[in-house]
Amino acid sequence: MVGHAKRLDGIPPTIFSEMSALALRTGSVNLGQGFPDVDGPPGVVEQAVAALRGGRNQYAPGPGVPELRAAIARHQGRHYDLDLDPDSEVVVTTGATEGVAAAVLGLVDPGDEVVLLEPYYDSYPAMIAFAGGVRRPITLRAPDFRLDVTALQATVTDRTRVILLNTPHNPTGTVLTREELQAVADLAIERDLVVVTDEVYEHLTFDGHRHVPLCTLPGMWERTVTLSSAGKSFSLTGWKVGWATGPAQLMEAVLGAKQWLSFTSGSPLQPAIAHALDEEWHFYDELAASLQQRRDQLCAGLGALDVDLRVPEGTYFALTDVSRLGWRDGRDFCLALPERAGVVAIPAQGFCDDREAGQHLVRWAFCKETDVIAEGLRRLHAADLRA
Ligand code: PMP
Ligand code: GLN
Numbered sequence: 001m002v003g004h005a006k007r008l009d010g011i012p013p014t015i016f017s018e019m020s021a022l023a024l025r026t027g028s029v030n031l032g033q034g035f036p037d038v039d040g041p042p043g044v045v046e047q048a049v050a051a052l053r054g055g056r057n058q059y060a061p062g063p064g065v066p067e068l069r070a071a072i073a074r075h076q077g078r079h080y081d082l083d084l085d086p087d088s089e090v091v092v093t094t095g096a097t098e099g100v101a102a103a104v105l106g107l108v109d110p111g112d113e114v115v116l117l118e119p120y121y122d123s124y125p126a127m128i129a130f131a132g133g134v135r136r137p138i139t140l141r142a143p144d145f146r147l148d149v150t151a152l153q154a155t156v157t158d159r160t161r162v163i164l165l166n167t168p169h170n171p172t173g174t175v176l177t178r179e180e181l182q183a184v185a186d187l188a189i190e191r192d193l194v195v196v197t198d199e200v201y202e203h204l205t206f207d208g209h210r211h212v213p214l215c216t217l218p219g220m221w222e223r224t225v226t227l228s229s230a231g232k233s234f235s236l237t238g239w240k241v242g243w244a245t246g247p248a249q250l251m252e253a254v255l256g257a258k259q260w261l262s263f264t265s266g267s268p269l270q271p272a273i274a275h276a277l278d279e280e281w282h283f284y285d286e287l288a289a290s291l292q293q294r295r296d297q298l299c300a301g302l303g304a305l306d307v308d309l310r311v312p313e314g315t316y317f318a319l320t321d322v323s324r325l326g327w328r329d330g331r332d333f334c335l336a337l338p339e340r341a342g343v344v345a346i347p348a349q350g351f352c353d354d355r356e357a358g359q360h361l362v363r364w365a366f367c368k369e370t371d372v373i374a375e376g377l378r379r380l381h382a383a384d385l386r387a
Contacts, residue, residue, distance in 0.1 A: 064092025119351035173312020301377035
């Protein structure tokens with residue numbers, strides 16, 4: 001019988017595809033999957049066209065084309081005062097998704113425990129399972145969704161190998177503070193752990209909240225793999241150009257796995273992202289400012305519904321609790337929403353092992369045009385949303 005391998009048992013299909021298909025099928029306003037509806041800088045797209053026409057169409061070197069690795073190193077220097085060797089401390093990946101996969105597969109042995117924040121990004125548990133690892137979530141809890149340092153300390157055991165962090169955090173919108181990061185660093189150093197930190201929303205923070213890369217804390221460079229992606233910073237999510245940075249030894253582990261996943265990432269998009277990082281980086285400052293306005297627009301509208309709302313400090317997303325509308329289950333709410341209101345949102349319960357903590361959480365994306373958000377809100381306000 002043809003069927004799937006046991007490794008896929010218990011790993012549900014990604015909710016983002018399910019909900020985007022539902023939005024298409026029902027003609028709903030898609031406030032679910034996190035992708036902008038306006039493309040990134042035209043000059044960057046032109047650079048990709050030039051690369052496609054200019055013969056940049058054969059395999060890139062395994063760690064990425066040299067000009068992109070150099071541009072990533074300059075980016076880390078410009079924003080975070082880091083001094084990276086582009087030859088040994090940067091690996092280009094096929095989106096941060098491959099970065100997560102390569103880091104987990106390259107660093108986690110069967111039986112190793114991986115401590116991660118929940119609600120988690122859905123590729124993390126899948127990759128931990130592929131590696132044969134064991135996930136140990138720490139819950140970011142409503143209403144503040146801050147890191148519980150005591151829970152973190154209690155969750156790390158002698159079997160913990162990796163802490164898998166995400167800040168700015170999808171889906172809560174929490175931007176970890178320097179104090180919270182210091183607690184992670186203290187523990188990682190004390191227990192001799194590696195930290196893989198997914199920082200794809202590094203430039204998308206609001207109200208003066210600043211993203212601090214964990215690797216900049218004292219003693220952390222040598223034990224941190226930092227992941228990011230051009231998808232979020234340049235509104236080019238479909239390009240799947242990401243990168244891992246860190247000390248040579250950890251990059252060897254990432255590359256050791258990456259070479260068997262994709263071998264190398266797509267060539268012609270890499271020089272275009274090098275250009276973006278060097279020449280068009282004002283784009284993400286303007287994007288953050290415009291996202292903050294759209295966050296305010298969405299949150300004002302959601303706040304007028306009978307839901308508990310967390311105003312996010314960063315990312316594309318606002319998280320709500322729908323229990324006051326009478327729903328016992330956020331997934332049921334999201335499945336009813338297209339018919340009730342013609343809107344799609346993402347249930348966050350699948351991102352939590354703690355059923356109680358995740359059951360009523362629903363995520364809304366504001367990386368959409370203002371008129372799309374306005375139409376979504378108009379529909380929500382016109383509908384009967386009670387269970
Ligand atoms: N990590 C997080 C937290 C994300 O939200 C996403 C989705 N964009 C990714 C990783 C995947 O990034 P990419 O599209 O570059 O693979
Ligand atoms: N990261 C985006 C989100 O959280 C979507 C990525 C995906 O669809 N896998 O919605």
